[in-house]
Amino acid sequence: MKISKAIIPIAGWGTRRLPITKVIEKSMLPVGNRPIVDYIVEDCILAGIKDIYFVVNEVEPSQVQAYYEPNAKLERYLIERAKLDQLEVVRVPEDVNFHYVVQPDDGRYGTAVPVALAAEVFGISEPVAVLMGDDFIYGAKGGSEIANMIKQAKSEDDSVILGAPVAEKDISLYGVFKVSSGGLLEEIVEKPEPGQAPSNLINISKYIMSPKLLQMVKDFVKEAKIAADGEYLITSPITEYARSGTMRVMPITGEYLDGGTLEGWLHANNVVCGKR
Numbered sequence: 001m002k003i004s005k006a007i008i009p010i011a012g013w014g015t016r017r018l019p020i021t022k023v024i025e026k027s028m029l030p031v032g033n034r035p036i037v038d039y040i041v042e043d044c045i046l047a048g049i050k051d052i053y054f055v056v057n058e059v060e061p062s063q064v065q066a067y068y069e070p071n072a073k074l075e076r077y078l079i080e081r082a083k084l085d086q087l088e089v090v091r092v093p094e095d096v097n098f099h100y101v102v103q104p105d106d107g108r109y110g111t112a113v114p115v116a117l118a119a120e121v122f123g124i125s126e127p128v129a130v131l132m133g134d135d136f137i138y139g140a141k142g143g144s145e146i147a148n149m150i151k152q153a154k155s156e157d158d159s160v161i162l163g164a165p166v167a168e169k170d171i172s173l174y175g176v177f178k179v180s181s182g183g184l185l186e187e188i189v190e191k192p193e194p195g196q197a198p199s200n201l202i203n204i205s206k207y208i209m210s211p212k213l214l215q216m217v218k219d220f221v222k223e224a225k226i227a228a229d230g231e232y233l234i235t236s237p238i239t240e241y242a243r244s245g246t247m248r249v250m251p252i253t254g255e256y257l258d259g260g261t262l263e264g265w266l267h268a269n270n271v272v273c274g275k276r
Contacts, residue, residue, distance in 0.1 A: 006044045009114035010133035011057040011103040027133040028063045032272040036259040039136040046144035053099045055114035068098045110232035116221040132205040140254035159247045160208035163201030164256040174202035185247040213241045
């Protein structure tokens with residue numbers, strides 16, 4: 001199966017990384033010499049994805065949009081000074097289309113909202129990759145974790161969810177997968193007590209969504225099925241889908257790096273820069 005579209009929500013304020021995220025978008029925080037989100041975009045491109053849909057906040061100008069637009073003045077400067085190696089680094093991929101939609105500040109929040117918004121605005125009704133914009137997989141076997149996920153989907157009716165293993169002492173911080181003997185998701189158990197977790201695989205918000213699952217996400221937001229804490233959590237329609245649909249669980253083949261916390265961001269830089 002081929003997938004040509006990816007939705008990347010990046011509209012959050014990044015409150016865990018304040019005060020730096022007051023002026024730098026969380027997804028634009030640097031890991032090495034590149035922003036976090038660029039590692040996700042690179043993975044998409046390696047997987048053959050041609051259309052990338054960013055869900056951004058209302059703050060203008062969008063730093064992500066500026067990053068993925070050509071900078072003619074900079075390119076001319078590099079050409080004039082024969083810095084051709086740097087020219088290749090800053091050029092935008094010509095065969096990839098970047099799309100943007102602003103997530104309005106209308107009181108709705110949670111991981112399902114931007115995905116439903118992008119699907120509605122751009123009329124996406126085919127299988128799609130959904131990837132949150134502040135973490136990524138580094139050093140995946142085969143070069144692209146998204147490509148590995150796509151291979152797991154046997155047909156357009158299949159969905160795939162990526163899981164990262166964590167130590168038992170940390171398991172109660174996450175949503176943990178309960179997996180069937182056939183490798184399918186049964187449910188996501190939120191923050192289980194130590195010793196009560198159904199597996200050691202946690203949800204890291206990386207999905208291949210079938211048209212059915214994507215429609216369930218849209219319906220979930222439209223019908224205002226709000227979770228107890230007020231958030232439109234994407235794990236709610238995913239758990240509902242897993243009861244009747246095919247949601248294949250795939251453990252990561254690379255290393256999960258999270259820029260959402262200071263500790264995770266520092267670790268990501270050490271890994272990428274070869275200093276761990």
